[in-house]
Amino acid sequence: VLTSNLADPGLDVLEAAARIRSARMADAGAVLAHLEQLCKPPGSLGMLEQLALRLALIYGDPPRPLQNRLVVVLAADHGVAAQGVSAYPQEVTRQMCATCAAGKAAINVIASVCGAEVLLVDVGVIGDEIREVLTRRVRAGSRNLAVEPALTRDEVVHAIRIGMDIVRERAGSVDVFALGEMGIGNTTAAAALTAVFTGAPAEAVTGTGTGISSATLKLKQEVIRQAVARVGLTADPLHVLAHVGGIEIAALVGVVLGAAVAGRAVVTDGFIATAASLTAVRIAPTARDYLFASHRSTEPGHCVQLEALGLEPLMSLGLRLGEGTGAALALPIIDSAGALLREMATFEDAGVSGKLI
Amino acid sequence: VLTSNLADPGLDVLEAAARIRSARMADAGAVLAHLEQLCKPPGSLGMLEQLALRLALIYGDPPRPLQNRLVVVLAADHGVAAQGVSAYPQEVTRQMCATCAAGKAAINVIASVCGAEVLLVDVGVIGDEIREVLTRRVRAGSRNLAVEPALTRDEVVHAIRIGMDIVRERAGSVDVFALGEMGIGNTTAAAALTAVFTGAPAEAVTGTGTGISSATLKLKQEVIRQAVARVGLTADPLHVLAHVGGIEIAALVGVVLGAAVAGRAVVTDGFIATAASLTAVRIAPTARDYLFASHRSTEPGHCVQLEALGLEPLMSLGLRLGEGTGAALALPIIDSAGALLREMATFEDAGVSGKLI
Numbered sequence: 001v002l003t004s005n006l007a008d009p010g011l012d013v014l015e016a017a018a019r020i021r022s023a024r025m026a027d028a029g030a031v032l033a034h035l036e037q038l039c040k041p042p043g044s045l046g047m048l049e050q051l052a053l054r055l056a057l058i059y060g061d062p063p064r065p066l067q068n069r070l071v072v073v074l075a076a077d078h079g080v081a082a083q084g085v086s087a088y089p090q091e092v093t094r095q096m097c098a099t100c101a102a103g104k105a106a107i108n109v110i111a112s113v114c115g116a117e118v119l120l121v122d123v124g125v126i127g128d129e130i131r132e133v134l135t136r137r138v139r140a141g142s143r144n145l146a147v148e149p150a151l152t153r154d155e156v157v158h159a160i161r162i163g164m165d166i167v168r169e170r171a172g173s174v175d176v177f178a179l180g181e182m183g184i185g186n187t188t189a190a191a192a193l194t195a196v197f198t199g200a201p202a203e204a205v206t207g208t209g210t211g212i213s214s215a216t217l218k219l220k221q222e223v224i225r226q227a228v229a230r231v232g233l234t235a236d237p238l239h240v241l242a243h244v245g246g247i248e249i250a251a252l253v254g255v256v257l258g259a260a261v262a263g264r265a266v267v268t269d270g271f272i273a274t275a276a277s278l279t280a281v282r283i284a285p286t287a288r289d290y291l292f293a294s295h296r297s298t299e300p301g302h303c304v305q306l307e308a309l310g311l312e313p314l315m316s317l318g319l320r321l322g323e324g325t326g327a328a329l330a331l332p333i334i335d336s337a338g339a340l341l342r343e344m345a346t347f348e349d350a351g352v353s354g355k356l357i
Numbered sequence: 358v359l360t361s362n363l364a365d366p367g368l369d370v371l372e373a374a375a376r377i378r379s380a381r382m383a384d385a386g387a388v389l390a391h392l393e394q395l396c397k398p399p400g401s402l403g404m405l406e407q408l409a410l411r412l413a414l415i416y417g418d419p420p421r422p423l424q425n426r427l428v429v430v431l432a433a434d435h436g437v438a439a440q441g442v443s444a445y446p447q448e449v450t451r452q453m454c455a456t457c458a459a460g461k462a463a464i465n466v467i468a469s470v471c472g473a474e475v476l477l478v479d480v481g482v483i484g485d486e487i488r489e490v491l492t493r494r495v496r497a498g499s500r501n502l503a504v505e506p507a508l509t510r511d512e513v514v515h516a517i518r519i520g521m522d523i524v525r526e527r528a529g530s531v532d533v534f535a536l537g538e539m540g541i542g543n544t545t546a547a548a549a550l551t552a553v554f555t556g557a558p559a560e561a562v563t564g565t566g567t568g569i570s571s572a573t574l575k576l577k578q579e580v581i582r583q584a585v586a587r588v589g590l591t592a593d594p595l596h597v598l599a600h601v602g603g604i605e606i607a608a609l610v611g612v613v614l615g616a617a618v619a620g621r622a623v624v625t626d627g628f629i630a631t632a633a634s635l636t637a638v639r640i641a642p643t644a645r646d647y648l649f650a651s652h653r654s655t656e657p658g659h660c661v662q663l664e665a666l667g668l669e670p671l672m673s674l675g676l677r678l679g680e681g682t683g684a685a686l687a688l689p690i691i692d693s694a695g696a697l698l699r700e701m702a703t704f705e706d707a708g709v710s711g712k713l714i
Contacts, residue, residue: 039453045682102707105396211401320403321401328693329689329693336686339466340463343465352453
């Protein structure tokens, strides 16, 4: 039972996370044998074969078509923007939400070509409610993590629950989820989370985000270094999220956990989405079974995250936009991998000389 | 006027190739300015922005939707298979064609997920005609390039014309073409072509193909080294194709040239398709404007080809199957890039603070 009013806020989330099962809807050995029987040289489909195996473990062999694809784009503001760590003013978060609601942001365009729906949720943008955007605000932006914890533990748990609820409400009609975000200042939070969870130094995980000067980059690194130091030594991912996270990042953690609970594949995007994915896997290691990498972004910390997660990206397109753009592009590739197990002939079906000379 | 009965067989092909125009349906500076105005940090869509520019040069700005996508899979046998250079017996070419005709080869499955039609054409498979496959045979397999030229100049030109004709017949209803092939033994021909056109040594461009032992790899390298030596010094790509090419490779050259003539983007696949693409660009350098790389295969010579063409692949999936599988996977990505110019808001549309702080 979920128990949301205990002494420790977050216990219900942690309990739900603890119940996430490893993906074992198929026997890995049997799936590998199936892949070997498919009418092609062994291993010749490379990473598609690994994707097919992972999808079979999640959905059974053969995996279902990933026909209903949902990109969950979570938006919130960041108090740390006041430090001047971004190339854009904070009101851009709100303007980008309006553009996305009008169907004219990059993620709308790419999702449309890649057969995915976009669900934009405002979990903490500053200002009046934005028209035609689902509003589930935790608070009006996070606090400035350069001077105080960005969120309280209650706020973190609230945001995670929003993400989990979105997935639970949609999992019946959605085959695969993809992560997206909007939030000026959020590469700073993502870098701090990555530094804490991987032990990498601030310089190794701090990039130029939307495009800042080298002087601003130095400032950003210093902000991150100090924030990480204030987190202290802890094994509690919720504590880390509260200190240096963000509202949309915490909600994305909930989307990953929710997808794992529901037994759905979830595709991570760039640096911010993958900071959330890493946090989710620190909360619930078995959630990794449901996570798929999409692309390798130009943010230096993205490689650090992907390595920590043991995930290999499918594309290297030099993207650094976020919004779920890379995740959406990966959906047809991942779906193709599962389709191989569903539709390809075996050597026996095809009467092909499968034996090597 | 095409003049197909001249003293030099191939003069008509060379004349058509010479008339291929650079892709200039838009002004590059204007397209770059348009990309800068889109509602995103400058350059944040990385390679998608380069793809968008190239599509605009081919189709105009904004580029048309790449809705009708055709993977042209060309199949033929190779006499060099008699040398034991492949892991599979020659009859597998025929069996794979039947599997593809039945819609159950990897390319059928992937193309279906990626919204592409597959057109399989038998341009030189050995044995009786294969049911439900378009038959345009030049001859029953190429000759053994280990001991004699694989094709005559007439046969090469015939195969190129077949490829060009396929594209001309379909270009009215097809927005983008993708290259695919089937042919046991064809990595040997592709490696020899690559060695001749790039000057790379045989060892650098010879891989394990469908999966051969290290002893067979040595034999394959020796076959390629000797065949390349017999080609001699020449500036005539048709001569090279005749000596060490293959029927389906020559026909793919025709598909590339035909796409360029028709002003359509054409997406190359792995090692064999890219050997054909490289040959096409040696015949008609302007054809490169219409060529797009898709993935980076595990065949070592594929990198050499892509570098010679100056094309950057979008994915690194460890594929080594051919059939057009990587090219088909790239189609939604390339289409997404063009859609950005068509559908994304500009900073002005969106009322977004486009000025950096």
